[in-house]
Amino acid sequence: MRTYALANHKGGSGKTTTAIHLAGALAARGRRVLLIDLDPQAHATLGLSSEAEDSPCALEVLTGEVRALDALHAAPGGITLIPSHGRLAEFEERAARELGAEGALRRALGPLAGRFDECLLDCPPRADGLLTANAIRACDTVLLTVETGAFALQGALKAQDIVDETLAASRHAPELRVVATMFDRRLRIAREVLIAMQARFGTRLYDTAIRSSARLREAAGAGVPIQLLAPRSSAAQDFAALADELALTPIGA
């Protein structure tokens, strides 16, 4: 099972949107995809028409109260989801007193390794928190989502620094890759940021830049991946191309 952690220090950079629709694109390719919502705002859970009010969520999985197998939800588009809930915010407080809390997710995902091909971790918009640290420890690739707008590059560089610090504190060394999101080629600032990102990250930046699309907003409202709502849209094409890149890129390449 290949695990990707979608992270950025900046909010609104497209982490959750990328997580949902990339999971949908991978599932459309026939991959067995698990999406874990690690954001207490639970937007990925809502974006897949799910909720965890009365059922186990990521908090119980992280604290070991529930096995990960028992927290799986079937979501639209052939995605399997471990949902989030507002109570996940308690994790930082509860785990702060425990040793090795950064490895909780990695331990919990061990039994799922043979059941899924891909696992996507949707991180909260805080790269230096315990939830993101858990995601970074559990993943093979840190997927930095960078919005092609003002201040985005600074946010990405800060997130990269935090990821590097987290990695330096552990022996685990996941790969760092970058995906540009919300790209609108009509905007000069978007073009300039993309050129700057290409200069800064080089081959670590995926070839596919996710274009901004009204269809993505509609899909979030409908609670389904874009592949179900508008499979021929430019957004669906972008996520399909990104899924192709992920599938074609061996881990560590």
Place this chain on the structure above:
Amino acid sequence: MDSLALLCNLYGQGPVTLRRLRDAGCRTCDDVLCLEPTKLARALRTRRPAAERFQREARELAARIGEFGGPAPAIESNELPPEPELVPFVAEPALEPEVAALEEGGAQLRPELLDGLDSSLCLRLRSLGIERVEDLARADALELARSLEVPVTRVVRLQFLARRLADARVESEPELRTFTLLPRRSQLSAARFSPAEPQGELAPLPEEERMDAWAREQALEPVAAGAPAGAPSVLDGGAAGPFGAAEPAAEASAPESEAAGPFA
């Protein structure tokens, strides 16, 4: 992301354009520049002008990111690259071929004269009475967009290109042309039908009247040269026949049904 992917994201349709270019054997911006525009247009499934513009953008981008002069400089600090105004980012489309085409074919609108003006749009414009570049430049953008059922931004862009093309055409003409300022149709009508105005030589005549006058002159000339005064003419109902004999006026005044012949 390599330079080719960057080019496709910036100026193409992202992964679709990238896949088509890679299928055509392109790996870098340099490969795009080496392709013939026709082949590139075929690979991208677009028109030749769009392919040429794509090549110009590839050249600009390659020069900017340093593909021709070594690897792209990495940004070590957390600073954004210099202000984009220092380097022209979007190449202005060259006007020379379009102006030349305009001079060859006049100012008539035709497909591909302007970027984005395809054959169907050209036909619809003609159906609306817009046949010249100047007409397009002067038309009301909002109404035109509604009539054509296209986005108003497209119409505005077409009008911008049309104005620029028209301006370039005027600038490209080295000398002033002499032309006659003709009176307007309304002025002609007023002059012809106004009882106060004398019917002088300048008063234009309808086509039928002018033809009649011309026929009268042609018929009168030989008669006037060889026949005595008072001889019958076609105007009087008789004319000099092919054998020189004047036909009697009484026959010419026969009923129309008989004089008109079998094809009447």
